[in-house]
Amino acid sequence: MSISLEDVNKIAGLAKIKINHEEACHYLKSLQDIFKLANQMDAIETHSVQPIAHPFGITQRLRQDKVTEVVHRKDFQQLTDHTEAGLYCVPIVLE
Amino acid sequence: MHNYTLTELSASLRAKKISSTELTQHFLARIEKYDKTLNSFITVTPTIALEQAKQADLHLQKGNGSPLMGIPFAHKDIFCTLGIKTSCASKMLDNFIAPYDATLVSWLNQAGIVLLGKTNMDEFAMGSSNENSFYGAVKNPWDISRVPGGSSGGSSAAVAARLTPAASGTDTGGSIRQPAALCNLTGLKPTYGRISRYGLIAFASSLDQAGPLTQTAEDAALLMNSMAGFDEKDSTSIEQPVPNYLLTLNDSLKGLKIGLPKEYFSQDLDPKVSTTIQAAIKLYEQLGAKISRVSLPNCQLVIPLYYIIASAECASNLARYDGVRYGYRCNNPVDLNDLYERTRGEGFGHETKRRLLMGTYVLSAGYCDAYYTKAQKIRALLIEEFKAAFKEVDILLGPTTPTTAFKLGEKINDPVSMYLSDIYTIAISLAGLPAISIPAGFINGLPLGMQLIGRPFTEAKLLNAAHRYQQVTDWHKKIPENFNL
Numbered sequence: 398m399s400i401s402l403e404d405v406n407k408i409a410g411l412a413k414i415k416i417n418h419e420e421a422c423h424y425l426k427s428l429q430d431i432f433k434l435a436n437q438m439d440a441i442e443t444h445s446v447q448p449i450a451h452p453f454g455i456t457q458r459l460r461q462d463k464v465t466e467v468v469h470r471k472d473f474q475q476l477t478d479h480t481e482a483g484l485y486c487v488p489i490v491l492e
Numbered sequence: 493m494h495n496y497t498l499t500e501l502s503a504s505l506r507a508k509k510i511s512s513t514e515l516t517q518h519f520l521a522r523i524e525k526y527d528k529t530l531n532s533f534i535t536v537t538p539t540i541a542l543e544q545a546k547q548a549d550l551h552l553q554k555g556n557g558s559p560l561m562g563i564p565f566a567h568k569d570i571f572c573t574l575g576i577k578t579s580c581a582s583k584m585l586d587n588f589i590a591p592y593d594a595t596l597v598s599w600l601n602q603a604g605i606v607l608l609g610k611t612n613m614d615e616f617a618m619g620s621s622n623e624n625s626f627y628g629a630v631k632n633p634w635d636i637s638r639v640p641g642g643s644s645g646g647s648s649a650a651v652a653a654r655l656t657p658a659a660s661g662t663d664t665g666g667s668i669r670q671p672a673a674l675c676n677l678t679g680l681k682p683t684y685g686r687i688s689r690y691g692l693i694a695f696a697s698s699l700d701q702a703g704p705l706t707q708t709a710e711d712a713a714l715l716m717n718s719m720a721g722f723d724e725k726d727s728t729s730i731e732q733p734v735p736n737y738l739l740t741l742n743d744s745l746k747g748l749k750i751g752l753p754k755e756y757f758s759q760d761l762d763p764k765v766s767t768t769i770q771a772a773i774k775l776y777e778q779l780g781a782k783i784s785r786v787s788l789p790n791c792q793l794v795i796p797l798y799y800i801i802a803s804a805e806c807a808s809n810l811a812r813y814d815g816v817r818y819g820y821r822c823n824n825p826v827d828l829n830d831l832y833e834r835t836r837g838e839g840f841g842h843e844t845k846r847r848l849l850m851g852t853y854v855l856s857a858g859y860c861d862a863y864y865t866k867a868q869k870i871r872a873l874l875i876e877e878f879k880a881a882f883k884e885v886d887i888l889l890g891p892t893t894p895t896t897a898f899k900l901g902e903k904i905n906d907p908v909s910m911y912l913s914d915i916y917t918i919a920i921s922l923a924g925l926p927a928i929s930i931p932a933g934f935i936n937g938l939p940l941g942m943q944l945i946g947r948p949f950t951e952a953k954l955l956n957a958a959h960r961y962q963q964v965t966d967w968h969k970k971i972p973e974n975f976n977l
Contacts, residue, residue: 411856416845435796452684477816
């Protein structure tokens with residue numbers, strides 16, 4: 398499998414990263430080099446192998462469904478200038 | 493004063509030969525004098541440091557406090573520190589003041605450390621040279637035309653130049669061990685789950701692990717006593733008893749079975765690196781260890797495995813940087829999509845964007861099975877190979893890096909070549925194992941590191957093996973001349 402310029406532009410869209418044509422060409426070259434290495438994995442037979450989810454096979458620890466933390470809304474909202482009435486502001490989505 | 497190890501400084505503080513305030517002033521003065529050259533700190537915190545030192549002196553005068561009470565320290569700028577800028581070396585977080593302390597930070601604060609500042613790093617811990625920082629590259633104190641390694645390059649350079657007695661780092665694919673090797677330090681990557689990741693800004697959640705960067709294994713053991721432990725705030729923290737790492741440091745190595753992975757000693761290995769590591773192996777034999785060969789065939793594939801898995805995880809983790817709640821936000825977005833795309837396009841650096849693109853690609857429809865799932869299957873095979881090797885031996889030994897420190901700019905435009913500098917460290921991260929890099933010698937005036945790898949949760953054994961080696965060698969005592977004034 399080989400990656401194309403069209404792929405790079407498509408995944409930049411999916412990743413929500415604005416890149417120009419020059420950057421896309423730059424990333425294309427380096428990603429092609431990296432995927433050349435990645436394609437070496439094809440030589441390994443893995444049909445009967447289960448992909449791992451944790452290096453020691455440990456499953457996600459669960460906790461009781463009860464409140465343990467207080468939300469410091471006011472403190473957290475000081476991290477941006479774009480708040481109003483306790484809400485975060487973004488460009489208008491619906492008129 | 494700066495030539496003393498953390499352990500020696502701890503003893504001096506307790507014996508009241510020196511105060512924490514004097515010590516802190518000394519290291520702050522060294523940062524002021526030398527860091528213009530090295531660029532190892534992003535933020536220096538003199539006011540906080542002197543206040544913490546004052547408090548530590550009160551405890552020390554009363555004769556109480558932990559062995560770390562009053563010890564100056566630096567944190568990699570990936571750990572959230574309450575009320576202090578926490579940038580992850582990214583333009584994206586240049587204005588971010590952490591609203592809470594990472595667990596590691598909190599536990600070391602409770603132990604009484606004094607925070608000198610936050611160290612430089614590769615942006616979001618993605619890099620092996622510390623050239624991917626929004627705040628500029630860090631220089632290696634052994635040769636300022638060379639890289640200190642990465643991503644914990646600032647912590648490594650700062651400890652190597654004795655701007656701080658020790659520092660924290662994080663290791664996702666080698667980011668503690670590789671810079672430790674290139675800067676002549678002891679760097680421990682503990683078992684995955686050994687140290688809390690709460691408040692450690694996430695890069696690749698199945699790999700990230702915090703650890704100490706120190707002058708000696710003894711210093712690392714002292715720090716591990718306060719860093720390791722179960723934390724319910726981290727869902728990947730593992731509940732395992734924490735030993736006192738100092739108690740077993742001097743255990744005999746007689747009969748210790750050391751395995752040499754043949755893939756780490758192939759004909760591609762630089763002969764000078766090979767000679768240096770072979771000399772270390774001979775010393776271990778003299779200390780009573782038994783040496784044998786083992787094989788880890790899938791180690792040949794670790795570079796693609798790692799870059800697929802880590803990139804996939806970072807594509808998911810870094811989705812949170814959208815310009816809405818904190819961090820960088822582009823000017824005058826025309827709509828929501830424009831806000832996201834320009835914020836992320838302008839806020840992330842080149843290497844971060846490359847990995848986000850790669851991670852998004854390998855997780856996208858049609859490619860996920862071929863890349864991500866396949867990589868996780870080969871990772872499972874690799875873990876089985878380590879398990880098989882550890883049925884035969886107690887620890888594995890090999891070089892930490894294929895070369896000594898390379899020149900600044902030498903690999904920055906060739907990501908594959910850069911990624912290959914982590915070839916000996918990545919497999920261990922993928923398997924979640926503990927490993928320590930310790931100084932093993934010098935080649936043309938530049939330090940070289942040796943790596944010891946253990947079974948899960950055998951940090952005490954690795955520290956013991958490293959400490960005994962450091963009792964009969966003095967590589968770790970060497971300090972770069974230009975920073976030893």
